[in-house]
Amino acid sequence: MIVDSAKIFVSSGKGGNGCLSFRREKYIAKGGPDGGDGGNGGSVILHASPDVETLLDFAGRHHWRAAKGQPGMGKNMHGKAADDLTINLPVGTLVFNDDTGELIIDLTEEGQTYVIAKGGKGGRGNDRFKTPTNQVPTEWEPGGEPEEFNIRLELKLIADIGLVGKPNAGKSTFLSAVSDATPKIADYPFTTLTPQLGIAAITGNRHLVIADIPGLIAGAHEGTGLGHQFLRHVERTRLLLHIIEIEPTDNSDPIDNYHTIRKELDAYSEILGEKPEVLALSKLDLLGTEEDQQVAIELIQDHLGSDRKIFPISSATGQGTEVLLEECWRILKDSRDRDKKGWGRDDEIDTFEKEQNDKSSEQQDD
Ligand SMILES: Nc1nc2c(ncn2[C@@H]2O[C@H](COP(=O)(O)OP(=O)(O)OP(=O)(O)O)[C@@H](O)[C@H]2O)c(=O)[nH]1
Ligand SMILES: [Mg+2]
Structure with missing residues (x-):
């Protein structure tokens, strides 16, 4: 299962103490009790927010504490209750008690709290202890203790991008180069046996969630090889990143390889066949000179036609990976703008665009 997870400590606020106080009035030796109640401490509230997509933000902040309630005061003044602390989590987050392992809540609905x-709870002041027989109570209550928990958050992520390609094409290596994921990598086919997910961060606080699946081979749509059972995961992504080995180690032809995978995607389902696709040519560094690289790129580019732009990359040197991720971002954003259905990164898009606009207007001012 593909999960993003984080561990945090939450603590509510202690209630404010009740107050012990008596009225002081001129000419009255001891006035009645007038100690006010303490305010309630703040609660910690989990909120399933449509604006949060991953648990990445929790890596930098472990403690989440709500404030204390204020103590009660004389003249029957009550202490102020503290504000609640709301933690915004992605819809679909599972919340576990990290000490017992017990599932506390599954935040399935947008807006759920x-x-x-x-x-x-705020403690009562001594005024509240007044009875017909006890007009000068000296009792007061301390504020209620806070609740504290170590919790573990888990989110089943839906990837933005699905990596497809033949076995050994360099899919897992690409994922490990652009994200913190540590998929298994080896120079033989079918290294990846189960899907892996990684989050790639790009400039401007933007993120792309990428799913790596086992390599596909001819007949995959009918169940040949391993990739078939995972194609339905890829069906839920918004974009396919098709990775083609520039000079296949098995001496196969990159163009044939491209068509093999295309055929499988089209045969598997209409949804998959029609998904936007970005093409990347991998392992560029294996071709000696820049000239060799250019020849190989052009050969493939000519065959596929100029309307199918291909992105040469090397996960080993990092060459081209940033440009490729930017292209993926652009296509995802376009598809959001087109279908207006939104995309998990809507907030990131808006903030990024605002920053870009601010920057360009600053430059114009200069
Ligand atoms: N020199 C070089 N080697 C690469 C590059 N990317 C991948 N490789 C090598 O290619 C081999 C296969 O890489 P993987 O990332 O495991 O390929 P994969 O597409 O995930 O393969 P499967 O999981 O079997 O489908 C490994 O030996 C990698 O080290 C690259 O950019 N440069
Ligand atoms: Mg792999």
Whole structure:
């Protein structure tokens, strides 16, 4: 299963103490009790927000504490209740008690909230202990204790991009080059046996979630090889990143390889066949000189036609990977703009565009 996870500590606020106080009035030796109640401590609330897509933000912040309630005061003044602390989580986050392993809540619905740590109740002031027989109570209550939990957050991610290509094409190597994922890599086919997911960060605080699946071979749509059962994962992505080995180690022809995979995708389902596709030529560094590289790229580019732009990359040197991710971002954004259905990165897109606009207007001012 493809998961993104984080561990955090949540703590609600302690309730404010009740107050012990008596009125002081001129000419009255001891006035009645007037100690006010303490305010409630803040609760920690989990909220399934459509604006959060991954658990990445939790890597940098472990403690989430709500504030304390203020203590009660004399003259029957109540302490102020503390604000609740809301933690925005992606829809689909599973929340576990990290000490017991027990599932606390599954945040499945957008807007769903759950009080994970309830704020301590404010303590009562001595005024509340007044009875007909006890007009000068000296009792007061301390504020309620906070609740604290170590929790583990888990999110089943849906990838933006699905990596497709023949076995050994360099899919897993690409994923490990652009994200923190550590997929198994080896120089034999079918190294990847189960899907792996990675989050690639690009400039401007933007992210792309990429799924690596086992390599595809002819007949994959009918179940040959390993890739078939994972194609339905890829069906849920928004973009295919098709990786073609520039000079296949098995001496096969890159163009034939491209068509083999295309045939399988088209045969598997209409959804997959029609998904936007970006082409990358991998292992560029294996071709000696820049000239050799250019010849190989042009050969393939000519065959596929100039309307199918291909992106040469080397996951070994990092060459071309940034440009490739930018292209993926652009296509995903275009597809969002076209179908207006939104995309998980909507917030990132808006912030990024605003920053770009601010920058260009600053430059114009100079
Ligand atoms: N020199 C060089 N070698 C690469 C590059 N990318 C991948 N390789 C090598 O190619 C071989 C296959 O890479 P993988 O990333 O495992 O290929 P894959 O497409 O995930 O293969 P499967 O999981 O079997 O489908 C490994 O030996 C990698 O080290 C690259 O950019 N440059
Ligand atoms: Mg692999």
